Amino acid sequence: MPYEARAVISRTKKAPVTIETIIVPDPGPNEAVVRVQACGVCHTDLHYREGGINDDYPFLLGHEAAGVVEAVGPGVTEVAPGDFVVLNWRAVCGVCRACRRGRPWYCFDTHNASQRMTLADGTELTPALGIGAFAERTLVAAGQCTKVDPEASPAVAGLLGCGVMAGIGAAVNTGGVTRGDSVAVFGCGGVGDAAIAGARLAGAARIIAVDVEERKLEWARDFGATHTVNSRENDPVEAIRELTGGHGADVVIDAVGRPETYEQAFYARDLAGTVVLVGVPTPGMRLDLPLPDVFGRGGALKSSWYGDCLPSRDFPMLIDLYTQGRLDLGRFVSEEIALDDVEEAFDKMHRGEVLRSVVIL
Known part of the structure; x- marks a missing residue:
């Protein structure tokens, strides 16, 4: 049964974002639906809104996220429903020339979900960095889900999904x-x-x-x-x-x-x-x-690129450093906000008033 979710949408270049209902399909083969708990507001999302990435509007913004796996499709072995995960935008393929040479952080064929999320009228969405996490739920490739210690706060864990890891x-x-x-x-x-x-x-x-x-x-x-x-x-x-x-x-x-x-x-x-x-x-x-x-x-x-990271290796390690008190990820969080506050968060970021605004869902 497909899911309905509230989400932040960028419809046209440089226009303010809107909060709309989207349709998240049931996960297909090697896909997962994640209930998003927190998502950082990153400059890359603003680049999407401003047309600095491409013009594949409408965009489902948000990518620096953590949450809980809600459902998985056929063939998924990496994660299971109930797992606490950080989303990553470089799900390595394991078979390209970079992966075969033992350099998977350079993977040239990273995975995203095959299905598309849509607006309520059926318009297909382009998820930011293949994630689209300014939403109550999102559909991703299962390899984009990296399990980490569930004791970590979602607000700080999600930051590893982009800026902090980079x-x-x-x-x-x-x-x-x-x-x-x-x-x-x-x-x-x-x-x-x-x-x-x-x-x-x-x-x-x-x-x-x-x-x-x-x-x-x-x-x-x-x-x-x-x-x-x-x-x-x-x-x-x-x-x-x-x-x-x-x-x-x-x-x-x-x-x-x-x-x-x-x-x-x-x-x-x-x-x-x-x-x-x-x-x-x-x-x-x-x-x-x-x-x-x-x-x-x-x-x-x-x-x-992405700090030349390998999410399966680096995310759990950095979360361990955080839980040990050796890496103060909480210092990056300037404020916690709601989905409706993303446009204002873009303004604060542009003015240099915050390190990270984090959407809490």
């Missing part, structure tokens, strides 16, 4: 931050602060946070930044070099995703250092770097 993974998985490293992070929103928290977990000796707003720099200190740079008032490249003995940082993470910040990150790293791009650029952005500088500085220029 930031921690950018530092630990992609950047390879290790004991004694110097790290610089451009952009101190949710992803940037998660990168700072990840660098701290990995034992970085010096963590330099860069932003244009003092409020965000204060947040960065709370997550473990040892030094801060207001790039509205200071040249961040010079400041980072000064703080690292004139060399630049071992790992520089761009959590903004703009050509200007990427260029600053490039020149703020040490020779043979690593630059990690985890901030999501918008279509049309271009980068112009002198090729001799790229050649002459060596090192690595990397992009971090």
Whole structure:
């Protein structure tokens, strides 16, 4: 019997979202229906609403979610009804060339549900990142459900579904931050602060946070930044070099995703250092770097997709760190809101007033 659910819908480009009734089909083969308990409001959802991803409207927004499996379809073995799960948008296939080479975090054929959720009139919806979790229930591929410790609060567990995992993974998985490293992070929103928290977990000796707003720099200190740079008032490249003995940082993470910040990150790293791009650029952005500088500085220029995470490995580990008191995921939650408050949450996020608003269902 299909489910009816209230959900947040983006119908047209840049228009305010609406709360509408959607139809969630019974799960088919290798699919699961999840009763959503909490979902973070992420910049990616705003990108969808603004037309920055594609124009496949209407969108069912929301993807940074945790909840309980309500039903599963034929062939599902990973999860069962009653399991507490975090939803992920990279359900690995296990058979593509990346998976066969033992690098499933690069999977080139990740799974989503085969069936489509719809509006009440039958209009098919495009779920954000294949999830669509600003809804009382959602339909996903079973591989998008990662079981975690049910003692964790849904409001914090769901954050691993996107921003927090992206930031921690950018530092630990992609950047390879290790004991004694110097790290610089451009952009101190949710992803940037998660990168700072990840660098701290990995034992970085010096963590330099860069932003244009003092409020965000204060947040960065709370997550473990040892030094801060207001790039509205200071040249961040010079400041980072000064703080690292004139060399630049071992790992520089761009959590903004703009050509200007990427260029600053490039020149703020040490020779043979690593630059990690985890901030999501918008279509049309271009980068112009002198090729001799790229050649002459060596090192690595990397992009971090979802923190290069493997959800089945990383989500339970990070939840364990949270329950042990070693990773303060609760610090990322600025406020808890209702479905009807998502549009206002977008405004707060755009103004830089919150790290994460979390929808509680």
